[in-house]
Amino acid sequence: MPIGRKDLLMGAGAAALAAGVGPAAMAQGQGQARAQGQAEDGAAPAQAPGFYRFRLGSRVVTLLHDGAGRRPNPTQGFVRNASPEQVAAALQAELMPTEHLDIVYTLTALETPEGVVLFDTGTGGQLGATAGQAPANLRAAGHDPAQVRMVVMTHFHGDHISGLTDAENRPLFPQATIVVPKAEWDFWMDDGQAGRAPEAMRNAFALVRRKFEPYRERIRQIDGAAEVAPGIRAVPTPGHTPGHTSYLLTDGGAQAMVLGDVTNRPELNLRNPGWHLVFDMDAEQAEATRRRILDRVASDRIRCIGYHFPFPANGYVAKEGEGYRYIPALWRGTLEA
Numbered sequence: 001m002p003i004g005r006k007d008l009l010m011g012a013g014a015a016a017l018a019a020g021v022g023p024a025a026m027a028q029g030q031g032q033a034r035a036q037g038q039a040e041d042g043a044a045p046a047q048a049p050g051f052y053r054f055r056l057g058s059r060v061v062t063l064l065h066d067g068a069g070r071r072p073n074p075t076q077g078f079v080r081n082a083s084p085e086q087v088a089a090a091l092q093a094e095l096m097p098t099e100h101l102d103i104v105y106t107l108t109a110l111e112t113p114e115g116v117v118l119f120d121t122g123t124g125g126q127l128g129a130t131a132g133q134a135p136a137n138l139r140a141a142g143h144d145p146a147q148v149r150m151v152v153m154t155h156f157h158g159d160h161i162s163g164l165t166d167a168e169n170r171p172l173f174p175q176a177t178i179v180v181p182k183a184e185w186d187f188w189m190d191d192g193q194a195g196r197a198p199e200a201m202r203n204a205f206a207l208v209r210r211k212f213e214p215y216r217e218r219i220r221q222i223d224g225a226a227e228v229a230p231g232i233r234a235v236p237t238p239g240h241t242p243g244h245t246s247y248l249l250t251d252g253g254a255q256a257m258v259l260g261d262v263t264n265r266p267e268l269n270l271r272n273p274g275w276h277l278v279f280d281m282d283a284e285q286a287e288a289t290r291r292r293i294l295d296r297v298a299s300d301r302i303r304c305i306g307y308h309f310p311f312p313a314n315g316y317v318a319k320e321g322e323g324y325r326y327i328p329a330l331w332r333g334t335l336e337a
């Protein structure tokens with residue numbers, strides 16, 4: 001295992017990102033921008049590789065920045081059960097723009113004695129101009145994607161599964177077993193569901209079938225709260241999708257929860273756990289799941305990794321008022337496991 005120091009390790013890119021430099025420009029014109037020390041045309045400056053490591057007991061967790069997608073007009077229709085004024089107020093309270101919302105993608109890689117286990121796969125460069133950096137960042141962190149032993153899926157939305165294969169649908173993790181929640185598989189692979197799907201969801205069904213096709217012989221379904229591997233346990237968290245699943249990572253007394261999309265950006269969806277985002281397929285169930293899981297990680301003080309949290313996308317959750325407050329782990333001190 002290419003594990004480095006015993007204390008917390010941090011990529012230079014993570015430091016730059018954590019210091020508040022935008023992640024958006026990592027994809028394009030890096031060499032030139034780096035040589036000049038700044039980007040052209042007003043784009044954000046280039047970054048060093050975006051990965052961030054922390055220790056979980058005797059294991060190392062590496063978080064991989066994949067980039068971000070920009071959603072225009074987040075006050076219009078993004079939250080189904082809040083007014084444009086309420087959403088604008090929530091964004092402004094966090095000093096975020098109201099014209100657009102950058103939805104960040106962060107993958108989790110866990111080093112185990114059997115090899116690297118990856119949680120979700122990012123966009124594969126096929127969604128959003130600045131996303132798709134996760135494989136390069138995995139390499140920069142010292143791991144060959146071709147050697148990944150296991151890829152564990154939280155759910156089958158495009159920003160989580162597109163990175164399974166490249167644009168020509170060649171597998172990017174040819175050695176990996178692909179672990180999928182059975183409920184998620186059953187829903188998306190059901191021909192009846194696919195046939196009844198509204199026009200807007202047809203592409204999503206087609207994408208799922210296409211992305212898993214090259215892995216047909218390597219799929220392992222898990223049912224409910226199964227043990228995926230020693231130190232990795234599934235935690236069913238349905239609602240965002242029918243089989244959405246989080247994963248509790250443990251080693252000794254150390255714990256971390258890979259939340260997946262239990263919440264979207266914490267500034268909106270942790271503060272307002274009752275908000276029904278447009279991506280939640282069963283919004284009522286998603287809300288009940290969100291409150292249950294957030295109560296658990298808050299009361300047990302479990303470190304959380306949120307797929308759409310701002311990089312490096314890990315921290316703690318505290319109950320506050322009607323909702324929850326996100327406390328980035330870095331704010332608690334940098335040498336802590």
Ligand SMILES: [Zn+2]
Pocket residue numbers: 157159160261307308
């Ligand atoms: Zn997502």
